[in-house]
Amino acid sequence: MATLIFLDHSITLEDGSQIKKSCKKLGIPFSCEAGICGTCMVKITEGMENLSTMNEEEEDFGLEEGVRLACQARIKSGIVKLS
Numbered sequence: 848m849a850t851l852i853f854l855d856h857s858i859t860l861e862d863g864s865q866i867k868k869s870c871k872k873l874g875i876p877f878s879c880e881a882g883i884c885g886t887c888m889v890k891i892t893e894g895m896e897n898l899s900t901m902n903e904e905e906e907d908f909g910l911e912e913g914v915r916l917a918c919q920a921r922i923k924s925g926i927v928k929l930s
């Protein structure tokens with residue numbers, strides 16, 4: 848099992864799952880959900896190594912270091928902290 852932490856809330860999710868649904872529960876805003884708009888950008892403050900490698904949508908977006916798109920990323924396992 849993996850854990851996603853945002854502010855003082857945490858959610859447990861299956862290893863390898865998309866973080867989108869959990870991020871919605873944690874209050875991260877979404878719009879296109881297709882890696883185009885950037886509304887769901889999250890700063891990863893801990894556990895970047897526990898996320899999947901960036902997919903094509905994230906690569907094409909040109910994200911800054913430590914930032915991911917919550918509608919695209921998957922969690923491999925372990926703990927990931929967002930801000």
Ligand code: FES
Binds near residue numbers: 877882918
């Ligand atoms: S919701 Fe648009 S990029 Fe994620």
